[in-house]
Amino acid sequence: MRPSLLRTASQHLRRRRDYSSSAAQPERKVAILGAAGGIGQPLALLMKLNPLVSSLSLYDIAGTPGVAADVSHINTPALVKGFMGDDQLAEALQGADVVIIPAGVPRKPGMTRDDLFKINAGIVKGLCTAIAKHCPNALINMISNPVNSTVPIAAEVFKKAGTFDEKKLFGVTTLDVVRAKTFYAGKANVPVTGVNVPVVGGHAGITILPLFSQATPASNALSHEDLKALTKRTQDGGTEVVEAKAGKGSATLSMAYAGAVFGDACLKGLNGVPDIVECSFVQSTVTDLPFFASKVRLGKNGVEEVMGLGELSAFEKEGLESLKSELMSSIVKGVMFARES
Numbered sequence: 136m137r138p139s140l141l142r143t144a145s146q147h148l149r150r151r152r153d154y155s156s157s158a159a160q161p162e163r164k165v166a167i168l169g170a171a172g173g174i175g176q177p178l179a180l181l182m183k184l185n186p187l188v189s190s191l192s193l194y195d196i197a198g199t200p201g202v203a204a205d206v207s208h209i210n211t212p213a214l215v216k217g218f219m220g221d222d223q224l225a226e227a228l229q230g231a232d233v234v235i236i237p238a239g240v241p242r243k244p245g246m247t248r249d250d251l252f253k254i255n256a257g258i259v260k261g262l263c264t265a266i267a268k269h270c271p272n273a274l275i276n277m278i279s280n281p282v283n284s285t286v287p288i289a290a291e292v293f294k295k296a297g298t299f300d301e302k303k304l305f306g307v308t309t310l311d312v313v314r315a316k317t318f319y320a321g322k323a324n325v326p327v328t329g330v331n332v333p334v335v336g337g338h339a340g341i342t343i344l345p346l347f348s349q350a351t352p353a354s355n356a357l358s359h360e361d362l363k364a365l366t367k368r369t370q371d372g373g374t375e376v377v378e379a380k381a382g383k384g385s386a387t388l389s390m391a392y393a394g395a396v397f398g399d400a401c402l403k404g405l406n407g408v409p410d411i412v413e414c415s416f417v418q419s420t421v422t423d424l425p426f427f428a429s430k431v432r433l434g435k436n437g438v439e440e441v442m443g444l445g446e447l448s449a450f451e452k453e454g455l456e457s458l459k460s461e462l463m464s465s466i467v468k469g470v471m472f473a474r475e476s
């Protein structure tokens with residue numbers, strides 16, 4: 136055989152091998168709702184880079200054709216399609232394995248996350264109604280604020296539609312973990328890449344409870360005052376960004392990163408990768424609250440195990456007790472909205 140033919144044959148074989156190894160990995164469709172927004176765009180970019188994604192569906196009320204055309208030129212396997220407006224929502228959702236929702240308005244300085252409820256509750260309710268109809272088995276990653284209320288809204292919508300599966304509904308609190316890791320590494324002066332810090336509770340102010348007593352690697356260089364300051368900074372991380380952006384929205388880039396980390400964990404769980412654990416705001420019996428963020432083991436059906444809190448310091452126990460009433464009223468507010476509207 137001529138050398139050039141040999142080369143062609145070996146290239147052909149290599150391509151076949153590549154094909155068969157990628158065929159072993161399940162096809163996964165990810166839909167992003169709110170894909171043309173501040174979070175949606177960089178999140179679309181990061182999910183396009185994820186080798187576990189075979190189809191990426193970008194939905195928004197406006198602007199998605201441009202975002203989809205742009206992201207689709209990146210030479211990674213995910214096939215990108217843009218969808219815009221109510222008429223195209225069904226197709227955007229059809230067959231989705233994971234739906235990530237960063238749709239809705241962000242905060243401006245002086246606002247709380249709860250101030251977003253009026254607008255975002257209705258947006259989330261509408262999107263979840265469509266999800267129940269078009270992809271009832273998908274894992275839902277809720278980013279839209281106030282997460283402490285939007286997750287209960289989603290649960291009620293799914294219950295009404297008869298599609299609720301508590302294993303498949305997640306409030307994305309990964310940004311709290313991302314921040315806690317960064318702030319802890321800086322203060323304890325340890326390399327950030329090896330740091331882990333669970334963050335439990337909810338996703339607003341004092342309901343965000345980082346468990347620095349369980350941080351790894353452990354540090355005995357931190358005083359009680361340091362730990363109090365780290366806790367406060369983590370709880371106020373979102374506000375720090377809102378104020379720095381001075382009216383131009385809230386965290387988008389760090390949130391897109393956090394959303395991509397959580398989305399990737401969900402896909403790995405679905406694909407049967409063992410020992411995938413992330414913190415998330417889910418239906419829970421870990422405390423007396425019906426929804427609570429804690430470490431969750433992810434598997435082929437979504438939540439495989441909602442893990443307990445482990446041992447808490449006296450300061451963390453106090454934090455846990457004082458977050459409960461605020462978190463409960465945000466949950467009840469979401470449930471009542473979904474039932475009554």
Ligand SMILES: NC(=O)C1=CN([C@@H]2O[C@H](COP(=O)(O)OP(=O)(O)OC[C@H]3O[C@@H](n4cnc5c(N)ncnc54)[C@H](O)[C@@H]3O)[C@@H](O)[C@H]2O)C=CC1
Pocket residue numbers: 168169170171172173174175194195196197237238239240241242251255258261262277278279280281282307308309310311338384385386387390
């Ligand atoms: N869970 C978390 O840790 C975090 C949550 N957030 C929340 O994420 C949300 C989005 O923030 P940004 O991307 O900065 O806001 P943004 O305003 O830049 O983007 C929101 C996008 O949602 C779209 N949208 C509005 N109604 C929609 C609907 N019915 N269907 C589909 N898309 C719709 C808008 O057209 C816009 O493109 C906010 O509620 C914000 O508070 C932000 C940071 C962290």
Ligand SMILES: O=C([O-])CC(=O)C(=O)O
Pocket residue numbers: 241242248280310372373374376377385386
């Ligand atoms: O603070 C906000 O409004 C956005 C958010 O949830 C965060 O950055 O954690």
